[in-house]
Amino acid sequence: MxxxxxxxxxxxxxxxxxxxxxxxxxxxxxxxxxxxxxxAETIGVYPPIQGSSTWDRFGQSPASSHHRVFSNWGYVNDWAVDIYQNPGATVVSPFGSKTVSGHPVNVTVVTVRPGCATGNLADGGYRIGLEATDASTGVVVGRADVMHVNNKPAAIAVGAGVGPWTKLGETGRFRYSSCYQVNGDSGAHIHLEVINKTRYSCYVSRAAGTGLADTTVVGRVGTVNSGPQQAC
Structure with missing residues (x-):
């Protein structure tokens, strides 16, 4: 807590x-x-992939127990999940553009670095960290780490503001390693981690292999859950 x-x-x-x-x-x-x-107001979290994608395609990374790799504000992120789409799909911010009561949301890039501990992009692409702020109140609500991003545009740098459809990069297939154990294009995915600024965020529970669309809510920040890895 x-x-x-x-x-x-x-x-x-x-x-x-x-x-x-x-x-x-x-x-x-x-x-x-x-x-x-x-x-703090609630903000919806959406798939970080434009178009269709798949939640936990192989049933090996449920949000209830999937490993959380990154930390923000000195705390391990609240929950994580793998969201799948073949290489070349556009990666975007997972944060909604408005809070639950309609306040506009500002999203800023706070982290850009190789996602794997080796520091080699070939092992797993970029980790791009994003921070969501309630633009009406100035309150920072939460952050998301979007991992395994390929072909990042130069404009995606720390301090940049991004909208819901700003291209952060693409899904990619990286070499097999301890950081990215994928054998085929169907295994290409984005590793998404989410955290509240205070208290705990939550994910929307769903079965492995569920199809997702742009408008599918996969989680929420700004909630007041009692611990990490909790369903909304």
Missing amino acids: RPVTSACVGIASALAASSLLLTAPLAQAQSARAEQVAA
Whole structure:
């Protein structure tokens, strides 16, 4: 659990003044964090592949247990899943363009680097990290790491703003390694990881091999789940 706790102030009258001085900065910081939780709005998470794709095609990467490789804000991401499409499909941001109440969403690139620990793009392509912010309130709601991206455009760099159909790159087939154990084009996929700024995001549970469309919601950020790898 990402901690959101209440500050305690001593009640003894003799210690009240000094207690307040010592705890005021902590109380203010924790109050601000609690307010951010309350202010955050839910944003839908969609397949990071334009057009049709497949959820956990081979039943080997359910979101309930799939390995989470990356971290944001000092925490391991909340959930992960593999979403499949043959090489050459356009990869896009998974974040919706509006919050649940209609606020516009800004998405910014925060990470661009080789996704595999070897640092070699041939082993698994790029990891592109994206941050979603409620444009009406300025509250950062969540992040997503989109992994195994091929043919990344030069414009996709840290600090760039992207829309829902901005091309981040393409699906690709990389050489077989401990980072990418794929034997054929049907195994090409994007490894998607998602995390809330506070509390926990969730995924939409579905059977392995389920077909997805552009408008299929696969998860949500801005939710208040009690732990990682939970269904919405």
